[in-house]
Amino acid sequence: MSRKLIGVVTVTSLLALFIFNDMVGDWGRLSGGWDNLVIFFNESLWPPDWSVLEAQSYPVCDQEVEFFCSVAWLGMVDTLKIAFVATALGFVFALPLSVLAANNLSPLWMAIPARVVLAAMRSLPSIIWAVLFMIIFDVGTLAGIFAMTFYTVGYLGKLQFESIEGLKNAPLEAAKAMGMTRAETAWHVALPESANHLLSHLMFMFEYNVRHGTVIGLVGAGGIGLYINTYLKLTQYDKVVALLIVIFIVVVLIDFLSMVIRSTVTEEGDVRRPSWSTIFLPASISSKYHTTPMKKHSSDEDE
């Protein structure tokens, strides 16, 4: 590391510490914080109240398995539905906007307005969109879906146009020289060429929306967050913890599912495909147990 870099890092760190110290003010009031947390944890948070996995007393459960009438299941399914619909709708609107916003596909007079629209949609966090849509559609799932769709369009659109702008020049230049139209270049060159990134962003967005679905539920926009909000108001923190553990497990499962799906389209996926049994292992170890790699066509075949 160069001396200049060390100097910059040191000065920045010291400045951050100085500002932090200034913001905290009196360090003395933090002295009992840890003890308070331990007491709160033992008395209110742990053990989790797993009654959230049992059927609710009302309405009467008509399912064979009681779990399917539980708060955890109903809330999580609602959150997943909101996240899925919002991600799918968001993707449909984000894709054309990202093509318009990419400056290697569109002229500036088209790219700038498209970027402004995307920036506007992402500048408000989904929780604020949720509040706005609750005014229009009342409290519930619909407001949640609209809020997350709006944020998804802004966020996914930006990720996607940046991916498209990062594409190699040669395929785009060949298409331009041949006389392909912008729509043809976008559909037949740019989108397939950036498909790995687009899919990766899409899976990330779904996972993000599931996590965030719980947050916008807190303001009444449906899903598991609505139940968490209710339990928080009733100070039933042990039930909140149980629901948070459920969310954590679902998010981890989605993350793994995302890895498997992405591995089917990435170039690395041709030779390294993760399996469910090895997914917890570090890449260097798990690659030894991966299924038989797809063979590359040997250059000896024709040369």
Added chain:
Amino acid sequence: MNEVLAHLHDVSIGYDTPLIENINVEISEGDVIAILGPSGIGKTTLLRTISGLIRPLSGEIELAIPSRGGLGYIPQRLGLVGNLSVRANVSMGARVRTSRWWPAVFPLPKAFEEDITKAMRHLGIEELADQPVRILSGGQQRRVATARTVAQQPKLVLADEFLGELDDDNVEVVMNTVRATIRAHNSALIMVEHHEELAREVANRIWRIKDGKLIEEVVD
């Protein structure tokens, strides 16, 4: 009488400073032109300028070919879409033969599909039709790029070192297919080539770039 396809009037090319100056040449139907010269002298820049990807520093380029589909371009890095199949890449050539109002998401008419299959067969890549291009070897990818141009049936083909990485047998297959396409559609080919012997064998005109000038040589 062979028609003139392109005319370069007093053209100077380069990026900030000129690489080649005062180019005055005509390209006619049936021409197979090889551009020779050391690396970095402006051969690729000349092809990119003729293709319209960059503007000449001065002078004028007149092209008597359709703006859509009239020009076939095989860049040094081939310009293939790695995630798509061989057939999808070759079909891009045929796509520019449709009207520009033909929707991008529509499949191609059947007659075009036959041309695509024929182009792949001529270049010996029919069996690889469904394979993604990214898993093919360098030589196979070169044949895919050539098949895309054959399916396009352009009036003027610009190829940047497209015979590199090919062995003698494959050079013959590729050149025979390209020559047949040029004959069939009264087209012309301009190719950048490093091997003088090969260039003299396949071309009927040689452009040698030397000291910032384009010098036309007679092929014996």
